[in-house]
Amino acid sequence: MPLTLEIVTPEGKAFTGQVDDVVLPTANGDVDILPGHQPLLTIVEPGEVQATMAGGREYLAVDKGFARVQNDVVSVLCEGAINIQEIDLNFVEDARQKAEAALEKARKEGHDPAQIEKLESVARFAMTQQLVKRKKH
Numbered sequence: 001m002p003l004t005l006e007i008v009t010p011e012g013k014a015f016t017g018q019v020d021d022v023v024l025p026t027a028n029g030d031v032d033i034l035p036g037h038q039p040l041l042t043i044v045e046p047g048e049v050q051a052t053m054a055g056g057r058e059y060l061a062v063d064k065g066f067a068r069v070q071n072d073v074v075s076v077l078c079e080g081a082i083n084i085q086e087i088d089l090n091f092v093e094d095a096r097q098k099a100e101a102a103l104e105k106a107r108k109e110g111h112d113p114a115q116i117e118k119l120e121s122v123a124r125f126a127m128t129q130q131l132v133k134r135k136k137h
Helices: 089-108 113-135
Strands: 003-009 012-019 021-026 029-033 040-044 047-053 056-062 065-070 073-078 081-083
Touching: 003 021, 012 047, 012 056, 012 081, 021 073, 029 040, 047 113, 056 113, 089 113
Parallel strands: 003 073
Antiparallel strands: 003 012, 021 029, 021 040, 021 047, 040 065, 047 056, 056 081, 065 073
């Protein structure tokens, strides 16, 4: 019996499908989820999600969030997610540099903490994408 994997971001569903197992990057290290896994609620760290299915493996870069495992359904709620095949390293590097420059300026000017947190999120996820993509090449 396969697992159902759902990865949801503020922009919508990044992935949904049947998988044989999924490896999640958590605060306590990578966790491999197989069918019949005990219920689990955990913090997801920025990193790589690996999903195994009949057609091979899917690799996704994810930002921080939470995961719940219940009744063979793995639900990941995170700030960002992208399939590594869709990552453009040049675009990501440009986005990271712009976010870091804007973040430095916002800190110096004493901007709203919510704006600073958003810029930190953009820079962190760009860096995560770079690390995951380079790891697979």
